[in-house]
Amino acid sequence: MDFSSKLLENAVYEMSQLPGIGKRTALRLVLHLLKQPKEQTERLSNALLNLRSEIKFCENCHNISDVAVCEICANPKRDRSLVCVVEDIRDVMAIENTSQYKGLYHVLGGKISPMEGIGPQDLTIGSLVDKARKGEVKEFIFALSSTMEGDTTNFYIYKQLKGLDINTSTIARGIAVGDELEYADEVTLGRSILNRIPFEGSLKAN
Amino acid sequence: MDFSSKLLENAVYEMSQLPGIGKRTALRLVLHLLKQPKEQTERLSNALLNLRSEIKFCENCHNISDVAVCEICANPKRDRSLVCVVEDIRDVMAIENTSQYKGLYHVLGGKISPMEGIGPQDLTIGSLVDKARKGEVKEFIFALSSTMEGDTTNFYIYKQLKGLDINTSTIARGIAVGDELEYADEVTLGRSILNRIPFEGSLKAN
Structure with missing residues (x-):
């Protein structure tokens, strides 16, 4: 793509580094931001910067x-x-x-x-x-x-x-609640038969 | 969605304000940025901020x-x-x-x-x-x-x-170069017959 603006080209390039975002989508997103009030771009940029610099991971569970x-x-x-x-x-x-x-x-x-x-x-x-x-x-x-x-x-x-x-x-691996048996794959259906549970036990889990 | 972090929630919210980006996609994009070096987030944020604050529109054509x-x-x-x-x-x-x-x-x-x-x-x-x-x-x-x-x-x-x-x-509206007539819609095909051009003229436009 041939941009008339280096600023635009740079913003589109950085946006297209995100997974699943191609150049065309990146251009659409960036042009959208240009049409919105300046504050929206500032809020987005600051939210990302704050997250990246201040985020912690729990000492115990790493969440x-x-x-x-x-x-x-x-x-x-x-x-x-x-x-x-x-x-x-x-x-x-x-x-x-x-x-x-x-x-x-x-x-x-x-x-x-x-x-x-x-x-x-x-x-x-x-x-x-x-x-x-x-x-x-x-x-x-x-x-x-x-x-x-x-x-x-x-x-x-x-x-x-x-x-x-x-x-x-x-x-537990098995047939999802609400799923029909005929559409289940064989591995899942096979496991769900092998790992069957007592009927009374199944009543407890709503 | 119930986030364990306000910083994450805020970043996902701002990301999901972009057109075509839902909450789930926004979360995926933001988590991707968290896994990448800090510099990537800084480059993206700065590119957007610079674009939004410094972009001009041509005085003559408004591009x-x-x-x-x-x-x-x-x-x-x-x-x-x-x-x-x-x-x-x-x-x-x-x-x-x-x-x-x-x-x-x-x-x-x-x-x-x-x-x-x-x-x-x-x-x-x-x-x-x-x-x-x-x-x-x-x-x-x-x-x-x-x-x-x-x-x-x-x-x-x-x-x-x-x-x-x-x-x-x-x-000119008409059948696209390389398209087959049988798949063209009626309005386009109709217009392309009405607005036909001399055969010699069509040879000029590569």
């Missing part, structure tokens, strides 16, 4: 937080013996929305992925093992996505925890 | 420009008697890419659209009429999109220019 220890870890009502291991803050938000979980979290910051050059040392696995050694945690719940990378990460952590007196579990 | 008179208007090789009327800078870029046009532009900044509350006074139509009165321009080429709003805007400008010794034309 994104404005303070040194996040709200969830600081809440005395949460069960400190239960720790749910997740990839990032989006998973924490999804689980919190269910209102079904009262334990703490441990945010790994990603999954082991040789393809993307992410090894165990890039994640917060060391801190997870330290947490396990302290003895307060009774159970780790693995809630990573069920992909090759997720399974690898689960297994790596499982091996690191060997020898420690700690239970590990993974969230 | 986005870093200087008071844009490169195209300042170029002595361009034909000053020919002015192409377009909606915004994207149209200028598209026409410049064809390398077929050697005249100047007049950027309206939008189309007359009662639905969006855009009237003639919100566009640079006054300046266009002033330009016409000065007598240097011999022909205005209307190159707005062929929608209800585009046609209304063309007609409004046409009426304003009445009585002045100025030619007006619109860009």
Whole structure:
């Protein structure tokens, strides 16, 4: 693209560095900002700068937080013996929305992925093992996505925890509530039959 | 969405004010910036702030420009008697890419659209009429999109220019080069038959 303005070209280039935003979309977004009051651009830029410079990660669970220890870890009502291991803050938000979980979290910051050059040392696995050694945690719940990378990460952590007196579990995989059996994939349907639960137990979970 | 951080919530909110960016996409973009070096966020924010505070609009054609008179208007090789009327800078870029046009532009900044509350006074139509009165321009080429709003805007400008010794034309509508007739819509195909041109003339335009 041939811009008549270096300022515009630069703004479009930086915008197009965001994932999923191509040059054309970037131009559309930047021209939109030009048509809006100056204050909107200032609010957006300042919000991003403030976030990047002032954001903290919770000392305990590594979740994104404005303070040194996040709200969830600081809440005395949460069960400190239960720790749910997740990839990032989006998973924490999804689980919190269910209102079904009262334990703490441990945010790994990603999954082991040789393809993307992410090894165990890039994640917060060391801190997870330290947490396990302290003895307060009774159970780790693995809630990573069920992909090759997720399974690898689960297994790596499982091996690191060997020898420690700690239970590990993974969230249930099965047919989603409301889904029809005929459209389910075979692996999921197969697992949901193998891992069936007593009917009375299923009544408890609303 | 329930965020654990006000800083994050604020950044996601501002990002989701951009057109076509929902809350989920905004969260994905912001989390991406958090994973990248701090400098990337600074470059993006500064590029947007600089653009918004320092951008100028060309005194002559109202196109986005870093200087008071844009490169195209300042170029002595361009034909000053020919002015192409377009909606915004994207149209200028598209026409410049064809390398077929050697005249100047007049950027309206939008189309007359009662639905969006855009009237003639919100566009640079006054300046266009002033330009016409000065007598240097011999022909205005209307190159707005062929929608209800585009046609209304063309007609409004046409009426304003009445009585002045100025030619007006619109860009040719027809079957796109490389398109198959059977897939063309009826209006376009109908117009392209009515507005047929001598075969010899068609050989000139590469």
